[in-house]
Amino acid sequence: xxxxxxxxxxxxxLTAASSLIAAESAPAKQGSPEFERLKTLVGSWQxxxxxxxGPIDITVQYRLLAGGTVVEERVFAxxxxxxxxxxxxxxxxxxxxxxxxxGNRPGMLLKSSDAKTLKFDxxxxxxxxxxxxxxxxxxxxxxxDADTITTKCKAIIEGKEVPEHPTTLKRVKT
Numbered sequence: 001x002x003x004x005x006x007x008x009x010x011x012x013x014l015t016a017a018s019s020l021i022a023a024e025s026a027p028a029k030q031g032s033p034e035f036e037r038l039k040t041l042v043g044s045w046q047x048x049x050x051x052x053x054g055p056i057d058i059t060v061q062y063r064l065l066a067g068g069t070v071v072e073e074r075v076f077a078x079x080x081x082x083x084x085x086x087x088x089x090x091x092x093x094x095x096x097x098x099x100x101x102x103g104n105r106p107g108m109l110l111k112s113s114d115a116k117t118l119k120f121d122x123x124x125x126x127x128x129x130x131x132x133x134x135x136x137x138x139x140x141x142x143x144x145d146a147d148t149i150t151t152k153c154k155a156i157i158e159g160k161e162v163p164e165h166p167t168t169l170k171r172v173k174t
Contacts, residue, residue, distance in 0.1 A: 001094070029069055032089050032093060033099055034093075034110055035087065037117070038141075039068070040077060041071065042062045043061075043125060043172065043174075044060070044062075044171075044172040045061075045062070045149065046058065046059050046060075047169040047170060048167070049062070049163050049165065049167075052162070058075065059076075059077070060075050060169055061073070069088060069089070070087065072085075072086055072087075072120050081101050082166035084098075085099070093110055094113075095108065096108050096120055097126070102134050102136075104128050105127075106122060106123075106126055106127030106128045107127075107128075108120035108121055109123045114143055117142045117143070118140070118141045119140050120138060120139045130156065134157045134158055135155065135156055137154045137161075139152070139155035144168070147173075148167050148169070148170055149168070150168045151166070152164045152167075153165075
């Protein structure tokens with residue numbers, strides 16, 4: 001009896017593994033045009049940013065995950081200030097969730113886009129109380145050229161909007 005159960009479990013694991021391997025060879029799902037543009041950022045980027053205490057070096061890493069359906073953005077990797085943002089399509093429209101050093105995870109939806117710019121704004125349904133919690137409230141990504149982007153982040157700290165500090169990032173050539 002035990003041997004039969006073990007055989008069934010092993011067969012189940014092998015079937016699941018076969019399904020995963022087959023899924024790996026399936027073509028990536030096509031995302032919204034804005035998501036497809038965001039996928040061009042995959043790789044490492046460097047620049048300087050100002051988080052209120054003057055310019056500091058910053059490296060931003062973009063990775064494609066979940067069968068091409070999520071772009072991960074990682075900032076300050078390996079430090080206590082590490083933050084993560086996940087970009088994905090939600091009901092056919094680009095959205096993001098930011099896992100912040102402020103201890104919350106504000107969500108944003110694409111508000112507008114054009115040939116060079118993606119503008120995100122706060123999603124009221126994300127679970128962050130915008131009136132009471134300090135949080136990232138909006139983000140603009142400008143595609144200056146194939147190897148240069150500029151980001152602007154709007155944050156609300158203790159109920160007050162803090163000045164935006166644009167950050168220009170250059171693609172790291174490998």
